[in-house]
Amino acid sequence: MLRDTLKHLVESAVETLITSGQFPGEARVPTEISDTKNPEHGDFACNYALVATKKAGVPPRALGELLASVLMNGATDSSPIASIDIAGPGFLNFKLKPEAISAYVQTILDLGVDLPKAAAEQFKGQKLPRLNVEFVSVNPNGPITVGSARGAAFGDVLSRIFASSGYDIDREYYINDGVNSKQMRLFAESVLSYALNQPLPENGYQGEYVKGVAEDVTRLYPNIDSKSEPATWWQARSQELMIERQRQDLETFGVGFNLWFSEQSMHDSGLVTDSLEKLKLNGAADEGCFRSEVIREGKEERIEQKAEECGPLWLRSTKFGDDKDRVLLRSDGRPAYIAGDVAYMESKLGQRGYDKAIIVLGPDHHGYIPRMNAVCQALGYPLERFEIIIFQIVRFVKDGKPAPMRKRDGNIYELRDLIDEIGANSAPAAPKEEQQRIGRDVARFFYLMRSHDTHMDFDIDLATKQNDENPVFYVQYAHARICSVIAKAADAGFVREAEAARFDSLLTHPTELALIKKILDLPVEVARCTKDYGVHRITTYAVELARTYHHFYDACRVIQTDEPDLSRARLNLCHAARTGLQATLLLLGVSAPERMDREAKPI
RNA sequence: GCGCUCGUAGCUCAGUGGAUAGAGCAUCAGCUUGCGGAGCUGAGGGUCGUAGGUUCGAGUCCUAUCGAGCGCGCCA
Missing domain, CATH: 3.40.50.620 (HUPs)
Structure with a gap:
């Protein structure tokens, strides 16, 4: 939004210079508005002069100076630009007027959790492709493991990002249910062996989950004489119960599909x-x-x-x-x-x-x-x-050592075990449902923190025991803190009014402006993700947004009875920050709790 | 042997061809008679695996090389 405005201003200034003959036509090059690394450099930087220097045949600083003068000379009161510096090799550093930034608080509040949709602005007038994203698709002879969970988290968030950007998208799970599958036949035989309490076939499937499927079949079909049913019946039952178990685990993990596509159906049809x-x-x-x-x-x-x-x-x-x-x-x-x-x-x-x-x-x-x-x-x-x-492999680390994916008792390390383990350790006294919520939040965040194409270590000790140092709690804490401030403000008589926006221009403190700019980055990050699938940047962004709020909170007191207008403006900003955090956490499939009650530390 | 992915701080990892390479953890030193201290401020810590190349500019692109992981079925 802010960046788009600047980009358009730069582009039209370039056009002006080209039509007036001061720039050659070759100077029409794509340009980018980026962050400044150092706040002293201003709000945004533009690399136009560096990119165009070769094609224009003019040194970058000379290009920059011409461009800057056009931008400043043509500037009206409505221009967001306060000043332009030419720095380093030829960057244009823009300093914006505070009111140009604070005006966006209301935009954020109007968009609400649809804030990422602002990313779709770039596609205006284009028809977006209709997408099918297939992920997880684990064979129906085993549970969702901690390994496949990485793909589940990644595919889920990628889908959320596409959907939030306005794409028409189906999320699909491919069921490898071909009746000729040797694997599935062996799996069914293994289930049957458990049901009949007989020894497993050679190389048969073992582990608690196989037994669990056998028990489920027996429970659901009490009147069936197991032995008399044909192998195909057992294969079908084993398969559907295994899939149901996978579906439930994924649901606990916050991952859902709208299409479950059967391999066998294509053979049949x-x-x-x-x-x-x-x-x-x-x-x-x-x-x-x-x-x-x-x-x-x-x-x-x-x-x-x-x-x-x-x-x-x-x-x-x-x-x-x-x-x-x-x-x-x-x-x-x-x-x-x-x-x-x-x-x-x-x-x-x-x-x-x-x-x-x-x-x-x-x-x-x-x-x-x-x-x-x-x-x-x-x-x-x-x-x-x-x-x-x-997506690349996940290595699980426990006690500083790699943990095997198959546990000592022969059981597979399942996603549900990980969720339960994290929840139970983080909140021992909480009810099961709450523990699962915490386990889900932490596990998802950990999987998503790393780029999908890099090998990652999943430190189980960090995810469970050291939850104080856990970045997901840091982000959630910021949200809870905002909610608390808003509640406190209501007690002090500050409630948002219809025309609350008229106070927004009072927001001039560097931490206030930084916070607004950071919230406005969400659509930018989302738009990038639809191109390069770097969904892990959303977790980085979440941490940065939380930190930017903490900085603001630390520097600017929100509720001040002797400064009612400023208090109202800052309260608006708190609402905007909450919106940004909610929208971000929603994309990640992580909850945004209004309170985080810390349990008494065990002695 | 061939192919794919990765190699950045003590550890785990960010880093859009751009300015002085960043964050968390760990270590050390500070901040609270005001809205949640799960917070904030500061310090130390780097031959970006190595060697070439491309260019105004390379952690980022190319080539080679070393190291780690994975894959190379008339399995599914």
């Missing part, structure tokens, strides 16, 4: 067969008795054909940049797993017509990128309509 036909028609699949592979020798690359037994249907993915061709139909005619992926791509980009399909996958899947890109192109769709985002 014939979409798999049709999609393979389409590949053949496109010349991207055939039954030739060979497989192409990319051979690399130094920098040289060549494709070699290796003889194979006849029978399978091959996806000639090497035509589209993959390392080797992939099997679509096996020798015995059964579809390979990737056949489902082909149909799934066709479902998303063809049948259902999404403009773009995004898939969030774990680090063990990065080998899929070339082959899935090949699938996309083989079906005749441009690569721009498909994107895989890989």
